[in-house]
Amino acid sequence: xxxxxxxxxxxxxxRRGRRPSTSPLQLEQVAFALFESKGxxxxxxxxxxxxxxxxxxxxxxxxxxxxxxxxxxxxEHLGYMREWFAARPPxxxxxxxxxxxxxxxxxxxxxxxxxxxxxxxLILRVPALQAHSTLRYAAWRQVVAEFVARxxxxxxxxxxxxxxxxxxxxAALAAYEHWLANPQEELTSIIDRTMRDLANGFKSSHxxxxxxx
Amino acid sequence: xxxxxxxxxxxxxxRRGRRPSTSPLQLEQVAFALFESKGxxxxxxxxxxxxxxxxxxxxxxxxxxxxxxxxxxxxEHLGYMREWFAARPPxxxxxxxxxxxxxxxxxxxxxxxxxxxxxxxLILRVPALQAHSTLRYAAWRQVVAEFVARxxxxxxxxxxxxxxxxxxxxAALAAYEHWLANPQEELTSIIDRTMRDLANGFKSSHxxxxxxx
DNA sequence: AGCATAATGACACCGAGTGTCAAATGAGAA
DNA sequence: TTCTCATTTGACACTCGGTGTCATTATGCT
Numbered sequence: 001x002x003x004x005x006x007x008x009x010x011x012x013x014x015r016r017g018r019r020p021s022t023s024p025l026q027l028e029q030v031a032f033a034l035f036e037s038k039g040x041x042x043x044x045x046x047x048x049x050x051x052x053x054x055x056x057x058x059x060x061x062x063x064x065x066x067x068x069x070x071x072x073x074x075x076e077h078l079g080y081m082r083e084w085f086a087a088r089p090p091x092x093x094x095x096x097x098x099x100x101x102x103x104x105x106x107x108x109x110x111x112x113x114x115x116x117x118x119x120x121x122l123i124l125r126v127p128a129l130q131a132h133s134t135l136r137y138a139a140w141r142q143v144v145a146e147f148v149a150r151x152x153x154x155x156x157x158x159x160x161x162x163x164x165x166x167x168x169x170x171a172a173l174a175a176y177e178h179w180l181a182n183p184q185e186e187l188t189s190i191i192d193r194t195m196r197d198l199a200n201g202f203k204s205s206h207x208x209x210x211x212x213x
Numbered sequence: 214x215x216x217x218x219x220x221x222x223x224x225x226x227x228r229r230g231r232r233p234s235t236s237p238l239q240l241e242q243v244a245f246a247l248f249e250s251k252g253x254x255x256x257x258x259x260x261x262x263x264x265x266x267x268x269x270x271x272x273x274x275x276x277x278x279x280x281x282x283x284x285x286x287x288x289e290h291l292g293y294m295r296e297w298f299a300a301r302p303p304x305x306x307x308x309x310x311x312x313x314x315x316x317x318x319x320x321x322x323x324x325x326x327x328x329x330x331x332x333x334x335l336i337l338r339v340p341a342l343q344a345h346s347t348l349r350y351a352a353w354r355q356v357v358a359e360f361v362a363r364x365x366x367x368x369x370x371x372x373x374x375x376x377x378x379x380x381x382x383x384a385a386l387a388a389y390e391h392w393l394a395n396p397q398e399e400l401t402s403i404i405d406r407t408m409r410d411l412a413n414g415f416k417s418s419h420x421x422x423x424x425x426x
Numbered sequence: 427a428g429c430a431t432a433a434t435g436a437c438a439c440c441g442a443g444t445g446t447c448a449a450a451t452g453a454g455a456a
Numbered sequence: 457t458t459c460t461c462a463t464t465t466g467a468c469a470c471t472c473g474g475t476g477t478c479a480t481t482a483t484g485c486t
Contacts, residue, residue, distance in 0.1 A: 015431095015432085015483075015484070016430075016431045016432060016483070016484055016485080017430080017431040017432025017433060017481095017482070017483055017484080018431080018432050018433045018434075018481065018482040018483055019432085019433075019482075019483070020432090020433065020434095021433075021434075044471090044472065044473085045472080045473065045474085046472085054434080054435085055434065055435040055436075056435085056436095057434075057435060057436075057437095057475090058433080058434055058435065060473090060474065060475080061433080061434085064474090065473075065474075066472095066473070066474090094415070095414065095415065095416075127348060130347050130348065130351075131344040131345050131346075131347045131348055132344050133344075133347070134343050134344045134346070134347045135340060135343065135344055138343075157394070159387060159388070159391045159403070159406075159407065160410065160415070162387040162390060162391070163383070163384050163387035163388070163407050163410060163411070163415075164415050165387075166380075166383030166384065166386055166387045167379075167380040167383040167384055167387075167411055167415075168383075169383060170376070170379030170380040170381075170382060170383035171376050171379065171380055173379055174372060174375040174376035174378075174379045174380075175372070175376070177375060178372045178375070181370070190372070193372075194372065194376050197373065197376060198376070198380055198414065199414045199415075200414050201308065201411065201412040201413050201414040201416075202307070202308065202373070202376075202377050202380075202412075203308075203414075228452075228453070228462090228463085229452075229453060229454080229461080229462045229463065230451070230452060230453080230461080230462040230463025230464060231450065231451040231452055231462085231463050231464040231465070232451075232452070232463085232464080233463090233464065233465095234464075234465075257440090257441065257442085258441075258442065258443085259441085267465080267466085268465065268466040268467075269466085269467095270444090270465075270466055270467075270468095271464080271465055271466065273442090273443065273444080274464080274465085277443090278442075278443075279441095279442070279443090
């Protein structure tokens with residue numbers, strides 16, 4: 001669906017037929033308002049379509065599923081992450097490179113923070129979205145695994161790149177949950193700390209506390 | 214649903230009313246046969262119920278959802294894992310203890326291997342099940358996090374136990390995928406190797422190859 | 427004006443999951 | 457045996473997410 005979004009945006013210049021009556025972004029905003037007031041599960045697609053003034057069938061032309069609403073243009077962002085990996089200096093140690101990119105990938109403009117927090121609260125706390133997110137995470141992991149495989153000169157499907165990608169994702173998710181529970185801490189700091197723990201094999205983890213960094 | 218199963222089994226001795234006309238295990242077997250022949254998505258709950266000779270509504274009294282079929286008595290097994298963690302010698306290093314238990318948790322009787330492989334192929338390859346499985350993994354992670362938190366003397370909700378649990382899960386999943394792709398290798402070996410990589414911070418991972426162990 | 431293109435919404439359909447309730451079944455008590 | 461009570465079952469109706477189809481509407485180009 002983030003794919004749909006970007007296709008739509010890129011093919012802007014010279015239109016031909018009828019103009020879209022809304023946009024993924026606008027639908028996202030309408031939907032988020034409903035999620036906030038009624039909760040995700042209690043909000044039906046009919047509710048969202050009605051609130052946005054479109055038909056139910058039309059909604060599903062903007063998003064493949066109700067779950068996909070919360071993911072914004074994630075797929076597009078993944079492209080940036082891939083580029084950042086490609087731009088890492090070849091002499092930078094593997095885990096340092098991974099940590100740097102993952103931290104940067106999650107750096108936010110201060111004005112985006114509240115919206116991102118609401119997004120992540122949905123993704124990480126609503127069971128239906130927790131489940132669905134797995135499919136998005138797979139694409140994220142793949143980007144990491146591709147970088148690691150390139151660095152190690154092995155196939156993306158080999159155990160090490162996949163295991164590394166899986167564990168890096170895990171570290172990031174734990175960091176995100178900690179961020180949701182501790183709004184005063186900076187997201188990038190938490191991720192950085194967690195990624196260092198991971199690169200350490202959690203050997204000195206008992207010495208960390210929430211004040212560090 | 215695995216909860217349902219065990220309640221059902223435990224409350225066996227003195228019955229009163231009408232006897233159940235089937236069992237979760239029998240339904241699982243009927244369902245797996247259908248999944249094998251038609252695929253998971255193409256198999257409807259009606260199909261399963263019909264094949265098992267029960268009504269559709271009755272099916273949902275044995276399993277909370279179609280997805281839950283593939284998880285067998287996972288919740289029950291989790292109990293064992295919790296016990297194994299509790300039985301670890303207090304002087305065993307943290308990551309060694311975790312590795313040992315996770316490896317043991319996935320040790321199989323040779324005759325169970327084919328069935329377990331089919332189960333895991335469904336869980337790890339069918340998108341609907343990949344997604345749903347996240348909810349089961351959360352319970353698994355919690356068991357790991359509880360052990361780690363106890364060892365470190367911190368809260369289960371703290372960053373380190375959660376991050377460790379998340380990454381251990383990730384390592385296990387990568388190992389499982391490798392196992393599915395390489396049936397000749399032993400599952401426990403793969404998991405052991407991956408867990409050692411994790412405890413190493415993947416520092417020497419480029420020296421591993423699929424022959425090791 | 428007329429044509430091609432693209433988006434829309436109405437309609438009908440499927441499948442998962444749930445609430446309700448009467449009927450079937452089995453064990454123990456009278 | 458018959459009555460009673462607990463428990464499971466299945467029929468029915470309903471909600472909701474998601475999809476296929478198709479006529480309609482809006483827009484740009486010739």
